[in-house]
Amino acid sequence: MTLHAISLTVNGTERQARVMPRLLLADLLREDFGLTGTHLGCEHGACGACTVLIDGEPARSCLLFAVQADGCRVETVEGLAGSGPDSALHPLQEAFRARHALQCGFCTPGMLMTLAAYLRENPSPAEADIRVALSGNLCRCTGYQNIVLAALDAAAALRGAGASR
Amino acid sequence: MKFVGDRHLRKEDPRLLTGRGRYVGDIALPGMLHAALLRSPHAHARIRVVDGARAREHPGVVDVVSFADLGGAGRPLPIVPPHPELRGRNFCALAGDRTRFVGEAVAVVVADSRYAAEDARELIDVDYEPLPSAQTLAAGAAAVHQELPDNLAGRVTLSSGDVEAALAASPRVARLQLRIGRGGGQPMETRGLVADWNAALGQLTVWASSQVPHQIRQFIGELLDLTPHQVRVIAPDVGGGFGAKLIVYPEDVLIPFLARRLARPVRWLEDRLEHMLAATQEREQEHEVTIGFDDGGRLLAFRDRFVHDTGAYTPRGLVVPLLTASMLTGPYRIPAVESSFESRYTHRVPVTPYRGAGQPQAVFVIERVLDLVARETGRDPAAVRLANLVCPEDMPWDVGLSNYRGSGNVVLDSGDLPSVLRRALESAGYEALRAEAAAARARGRLVGVGVACYVELTGVGPFESARVRVDAAGRIAVFTGATTQGQGIETTFAQVAADELGVTPADVSVIAGDTAGIEHGVGSFASRAAVVGGTAVALAAGDVRTKALMLAAQALGVAETEIQQTGLTFADGRRPEKRVSFAELARQAGAATAALGVDPGLESTRFFQPTDIAYSSGAHVALVEVDPLSARVRILGYWISHDSGRLINPMVVEGQIQGGVALGIGSALLEEIVYDEAGQPLAGSYMDYLLPTADDVPAMVIEHLETLSPLNPLGIKGVGESGALPVPAVLASAIDDALGPDGGRVTRMPLGPARLLDLLPPPG
Numbered sequence: 001m002t003l004h005a006i007s008l009t010v011n012g013t014e015r016q017a018r019v020m021p022r023l024l025l026a027d028l029l030r031e032d033f034g035l036t037g038t039h040l041g042c043e044h045g046a047c048g049a050c051t052v053l054i055d056g057e058p059a060r061s062c063l064l065f066a067v068q069a070d071g072c073r074v075e076t077v078e079g080l081a082g083s084g085p086d087s088a089l090h091p092l093q094e095a096f097r098a099r100h101a102l103q104c105g106f107c108t109p110g111m112l113m114t115l116a117a118y119l120r121e122n123p124s125p126a127e128a129d130i131r132v133a134l135s136g137n138l139c140r141c142t143g144y145q146n147i148v149l150a151a152l153d154a155a156a157a158l159r160g161a162g163a164s165r
Numbered sequence: 166m167k168f169v170g171d172r173h174l175r176k177e178d179p180r181l182l183t184g185r186g187r188y189v190g191d192i193a194l195p196g197m198l199h200a201a202l203l204r205s206p207h208a209h210a211r212i213r214v215v216d217g218a219r220a221r222e223h224p225g226v227v228d229v230v231s232f233a234d235l236g237g238a239g240r241p242l243p244i245v246p247p248h249p250e251l252r253g254r255n256f257c258a259l260a261g262d263r264t265r266f267v268g269e270a271v272a273v274v275v276a277d278s279r280y281a282a283e284d285a286r287e288l289i290d291v292d293y294e295p296l297p298s299a300q301t302l303a304a305g306a307a308a309v310h311q312e313l314p315d316n317l318a319g320r321v322t323l324s325s326g327d328v329e330a331a332l333a334a335s336p337r338v339a340r341l342q343l344r345i346g347r348g349g350g351q352p353m354e355t356r357g358l359v360a361d362w363n364a365a366l367g368q369l370t371v372w373a374s375s376q377v378p379h380q381i382r383q384f385i386g387e388l389l390d391l392t393p394h395q396v397r398v399i400a401p402d403v404g405g406g407f408g409a410k411l412i413v414y415p416e417d418v419l420i421p422f423l424a425r426r427l428a429r430p431v432r433w434l435e436d437r438l439e440h441m442l443a444a445t446q447e448r449e450q451e452h453e454v455t456i457g458f459d460d461g462g463r464l465l466a467f468r469d470r471f472v473h474d475t476g477a478y479t480p481r482g483l484v485v486p487l488l489t490a491s492m493l494t495g496p497y498r499i500p501a502v503e504s505s506f507e508s509r510y511t512h513r514v515p516v517t518p519y520r521g522a523g524q525p526q527a528v529f530v531i532e533r534v535l536d537l538v539a540r541e542t543g544r545d546p547a548a549v550r551l552a553n554l555v556c557p558e559d560m561p562w563d564v565g566l567s568n569y570r571g572s573g574n575v576v577l578d579s580g581d582l583p584s585v586l587r588r589a590l591e592s593a594g595y596e597a598l599r600a601e602a603a604a605a606r607a608r609g610r611l612v613g614v615g616v617a618c619y620v621e622l623t624g625v626g627p628f629e630s631a632r633v634r635v636d637a638a639g640r641i642a643v644f645t646g647a648t649t650q651g652q653g654i655e656t657t658f659a660q661v662a663a664d665e666l667g668v669t670p671a672d673v674s675v676i677a678g679d680t681a682g683i684e685h686g687v688g689s690f691a692s693r694a695a696v697v698g699g700t701a702v703a704l705a706a707g708d709v710r711t712k713a714l715m716l717a718a719q720a721l722g723v724a725e726t727e728i729q730q731t732g733l734t735f736a737d738g739r740r741p742e743k744r745v746s747f748a749e750l751a752r753q754a755g756a757a758t759a760a761l762g763v764d765p766g767l768e769s770t771r772f773f774q775p776t777d778i779a780y781s782s783g784a785h786v787a788l789v790e791v792d793p794l795s796a797r798v799r800i801l802g803y804w805i806s807h808d809s810g811r812l813i814n815p816m817v818v819e820g821q822i823q824g825g826v827a828l829g830i831g832s833a834l835l836e837e838i839v840y841d842e843a844g845q846p847l848a849g850s851y852m853d854y855l856l857p858t859a860d861d862v863p864a865m866v867i868e869h870l871e872t873l874s875p876l877n878p879l880g881i882k883g884v885g886e887s888g889a890l891p892v893p894a895v896l897a898s899a900i901d902d903a904l905g906p907d908g909g910r911v912t913r914m915p916l917g918p919a920r921l922l923d924l925l926p927p928p929g
Contacts (some may be wrong), residue, residue: 037184
């Protein structure tokens with residue numbers, strides 16, 4: 001099978017790979033790059049656990065081929081808090097912890113990435129807006145209430161951080 | 166106590182939030198192979214030939230295995246627990262000469278990538294002879310197991326009092342037919358395994374996304390002829406369970422078999438379609454209820470006969486229908502009760518417990534009964550419930566029916582059931598809510614109020630284990646046979662241990678789900694981990710502190726009563742500069758033990774074996790509106806009152822309840838596994854099996870009561886499943902109310918829009 005050389009930026013780092021045309025982006029990230037924070041829950045684009053940001057937009061990495069990300073800027077949950085194991089959590093991560101917005105943690109990376117992109121575009125959402133924004137991400141543990149509250153908290157924290165700059 | 170009762174933030178969260186969790190699918194070993202399973206496309210077929218020749222030729226393929234290759238590993242998996250009435254049959258690692266449900270594993274291909282394995286799977290040639298299948302619980306269906314032509318897996322009758330006489334003497338008698346459909350736990354992480362055979366050590370290491378790693382070790386040992394010492398099973402971070410990871414599955418034996426056969430690590434990750442086809446499911450039952458009651462709405466007699474669909478095999482025996490049958494009276498006092506069931510085989514996915522385990526059906530049945538009594542007597546549904554609840558002064562209350570374990574009767578150990586209901590009614594503003602709904606209905610809207618009560622069986626035995634160990638560096642580790650699939654026991658068990666040891670939760674690491682950490686364990690299901698495992702942790706931690714005090718007294722040359730502990734340090738109370746650390750005590754305990762008069766090691770292993778089952782209780786109130794055009798149900802308000810004894814961590818408890826309610830909303834309004842007449846499941850993805858989304862689940866108001874259980878020293882009762890139990894019942898109650906004064910229309914769950922549309926009054 002012909003391999004394709006691709007080049008992409010993942011969490012700010014330039015990465016190269018030679019991939020099968022059908023290799024899924026999720027598999028490239030997880031298996032080739034070892035970024036296992038991106039999870040596969042359904043592999044048919046319904047659950048949202050595999051959500052990553054491609055050039056800033058949320059996308060389902062289980063529905064994209066790695067070759068489609070050639071030349072793109074990809075952000076995963078591993079990049080959310082900044083680099084280094086001891087760097088501070090992102091306000092969304094802080095809020096998720098404070099609000100008990102995760103239990104098993106499997107859907108959490110997709111929730112975080114979806115909300116990270118959403119709050120950039122919508123810094124002052126109402127609760128109902130967040131529920132709609134999250135309706136493409138399934139969580140079986142929490143009943144969503146604490147996720148919604150965490151998103152509201154994080155939005156406020158991000159607004160505060162923006163204002164203080 | 167310093168930490169039990171705290172809303173302590175979770176110790177597991179930082180790694181899970183930053184993508185540093187380690188789930189089975191994240192484990193990659195050098196030289197690892199990938200397995201793909203070929204599953205039966207037929208509900209019932211004879212398997213004539215499985216031919217892997219073409220698949221073997223595919224690039225990257227290492228092996229193709231069918232039943233004939235399994236040898237002793239092809240024996241049926243054990244069934245737990247036994248029951249004298251059970252005619253049990255279980256599946257094998259791969260199907261033999263016959264397949265009994267769509268999705269049963271028939272062959273497996275192992276290759277150097279998952280892509281190659283799935284390609285080659287298409288090249289396995291199987292010669293099937295399709296046969297008629299059993300897709301009904303009625304008599305006359307095709308036999309699922311040839312030697313059981315009536316498809317009967319078991320028939321049980323439980324009774325208390327003379328129900329015939331009580332019915333004959335009742336001023337009023339009514340009948341009810343109720344049905345509940347199939348659903349599944351659907352954790353967001355599917356099942357999966359990595360197995361690694363170390364030939365030099367003769368040892369197998371298995372990572373399994375499971376609720377019961379110790380049981381997997383036992384089954385592997387039996388089927389692969391290995392001693393417990395040769396098998397280590399680890400449940401790493403597990404992405405939800407809800408019962409779907411409760412049983413030991415064929416793959417749990419098959420993947421380790423392949424790793425040993427090939428002397429290479431093998432990984433298998435179930436995909437979502439496989440999960441829909443082969444992970445166990447639950448709930449399908451058909452009930453026929455007859456009740457006797459008086460004009461005051463008091464229940465005098467209750468008889469329920471139901472048929473239970475157990476699917477093609479009985480890995481968990483009769484547990485689900487026994488739970489339904491034994492819990493049918495719920496929190497109510499009924500003088501004469503009889504509940505009987507027939508559990509029948511069908512050519513469908515096997516049925517084993519998922520969150521609630523037979524109890525949501527029982528709650529649905531009894532709560533429909535209470536609504537019926539309210540309607541017939543013209544009384545308020547909440548008032549009828551209050552008239553029938555067991556009173557606190559009657560606790561412990563012997564229901565008179567044998568419990569599902571057969572270890573005695575269902576005996577409600579504790580609780581204040583009327584207060585629990587009243588708290589929910591007050592929280593909801595019940596009277597005003599009824600008036601609001603009536604006013605909305607008067608304006609033509611379909612708005613209704615529902616109420617439902619429940620008790621939940623929790624904290625079941627036989628035991629759970631904990632080992633608390635202080636190592637020579639002073640690190641405190643808690644090993645336990647209880648497991649976590651998101652319930653937060655790394656935090657809650659650390660809270661329990663910290664209080665007993667006089668340290669903080671940050672000083673304690675909890676290692677759950679590793680058979681190398683502790684020899685015996687049971688696992689997490691039946692809302693048992695905190696109750697049974699948490700108590701074992703408290704006992705073991707208490708031992709360690711006692712031993713540490715004794716060693717500190719010897720080290721410092723003072724009486725134990727003189728020792729003052731500050732966190733990890735023990736000092737002479739009168740001369741605080743004389744002190745010794747946990748680490749030093751652990752080093753002493755590891756060396757000159759005979760002279761100190763103690764066993765080696767600053768550690769203790771304890772088992773808690775509860776004498777009986779602890780029952781949680783609660784009440785839910787819901788306000789709903791039905792859209793007459795789309796038949797969508799919108800939940801406008803949801804109030805919960807709950808009593809699970811002492812709360813180790815209220816934040817975690819509330820999370821469990823909220824998640825349970827969300828799952829209950831799915832099983833009431835959205836989720837159903839439907840089979841066609843040939844046994845093909847009609848839902849194979851999340852596009853046709855709908856899980857609740859953030860837009861479907863309302864905000865909930867939660868009130869706690871804390872009536873301590875007398876059955877364990879901390880007074881804990883379980884909570885994991887509680888939230889899910891009454892949701893179909895309370896939504897049925899509310900939808901009925903919304904549909905108007907006749908009521909009683911809702912006799913079936915789930916109630917998706919298509920089914921609800923049939924119940925709506927004609928437009929205009």
